[in-house]
């Protein structure tokens with residue numbers, strides 16, 4: 001196995017970095033440096049991920065047998081609700097934009113910081129205040145609405161802390177809006193001289209598309225959750241038919257945010273993969289503008305497909321037809337990306353570094369997740385598998401097999417830039433492999449279970465489903481090992497990892513031209529851009545001459 | 548923020564807009580006493596929409612802002628209209644039979 005990393009012996013850590021610019025509590029919690037805010041976000045979402053993961057472990061343990069052994073049904077309802085809310089709103093939505101995006105986006109365009117550093121800091125505080133609300137609901141007895149808060153169940157029939165949980169999500173939504181706003185303005189106004197729109201790295205394009213969706217869709221979620229709180233608190237009839245409301249209206253409003261939110265979660269992953277694949281194939285990306293525009297197309301068309309979550313909810317047949325067709329259409333820009341990544345690798349000189357292993361896993365798993373999405377967009381099949389484990393498997397292939405894997409790819413890719421030290425390659429490659437295998441053993445059986453008719457959100461099931469459920473739980477324990485390993489070796493590398501140097505992968509992109517870890521204001525001199533992105537060919541030629 | 552582009556609006560104009568808004572509020576109240584059948588919500592929404600436009604144009608300074616600001620607001624309204632049009636399309640077509 002060849003790796004692109006060749007570290008000369010006498011590398012030294014740079015003297016002045018953003019990490020040693022101050023050590024006090026204030027220097028972190030009142031920082032306006034986008035890199036330190038990214039680290040704050042990184043630590044917070046890792047905690048939330050561990051919590052959400054723990055809930056997943058408990059769910060899988062309960063499903064080991066058909067009988068209700070460990071939890072009562074109420075407790076089980078709370079477990080999957082807390083798993084969903086935590087993973088979606090407190091891990092996946094902020095994962096790549098607020099950590100990796102926050103860290104590298106300004107550097108990629110040659111800027112000293114984001115356009116509004118204080119808004120960026122405020123976004124982290126708002127995010128944590130939202131988390132306090134939601135987690136206080138967990139601690140004081142839990143929530144059992146499901147992450148979707150469907151009415152009238154959530155507004156009229158449950159006695160748990162729905163309002164606190166929903167308000168927490170609404171507040172955290174503003175953190176997401178702030179991040180999006182900051183990225184949009186930064187990309188428009190802070191590009192270095194010579195950094196034209198079509199020289200932007202594709203990660204910036206996908207961040208830009210995500211930011212548009214965050215700014216345009218998140219307010220609708222906020223309004224919807226406020227209406228839920230109003231109906232629950234003051235019995236104003238909006239969604240409950242007994243009060244003169246309409247429960248399907250809730251679903252329209254909720255999914256108007258939550259389908260685009262799927263793209264808030266997956267588009268940043270596309271961006272990471274578009275950086276990693278050219279770097280470890282030593283080739284220019286195939287069809288730059290097709291990849292760039294498909295990001296924007298996904299962002300915009302993502303707003304036109306939400307009712308595919310409601311085919312079984314009694315919406316009009318004609319409306320369902322239109323939404324089914326539109327859902328098929330949105331698969332096209334995603335497919336363009338997959339084909340372009342594959343074409344980029346063709347005749348490339350491929351190196352199997354850890355980020356590339358994750359990227360390859362992403363392409364396979366996301367393709368399965370995406371194609372099963374087309375099954376679900378098909379009206380007839382959807383009637384059969386609505387609210388079964390088929391749906392659960394489908395979105396875990398997109399959210400975990402796609403997004404989480406892309407996040408790990410990006411985290412490893414930019415780890416040397418963030419910390420100045422390399423992660424250890426062999427254990428990292430091993431854990432990528434374990435994650436890939438564990439993931440498939442966990443979630444592939446769920447497609448079969450769902451197709452056989454096992455409904456989601458029940459803690460008991462008929463005995464004939466047990467074999468596949470045991471398989472899934474066993475896979476989950478393998479997956480857990482694959483996901484816990486990076487925490488150990490990444491922390492280890494902070495002290496003992498090899499010193500990375502400015503550009504350990506010989507990658508293009510402005511973020512690799514500055515020191516690792518970067519100085520306080522990213523660049524000692526403002527860079528001037530004279531080349532298009534991903535010019536690996538001329539970089540390879542230079543190396544032949546030097547070597 | 549940008550000193551060059553800042554337009555100063557006279558207090559007179561603010562008071563004028565405020566009075567117009569109050570008149571519209573009175574109109575809404577008056578309209579609530581009459582029964583116009585299907586036009587009840589249409590009249591109420593039309594008045595509210597006009598008021599909102601006045602607030603956005605004058606109190607939020609969009610009339611004096613660069614085109615970009617108007618574009619951003621227009622974009623928001625456009626996506627809001629997607630929500631409304633496609634949701635309404637569902638409600639309207641539920642009873643259709645062919």
Ligand SMILES: [Cu+2]
Pocket residue numbers: 258259262305306308309
């Ligand atoms: Cu969807």
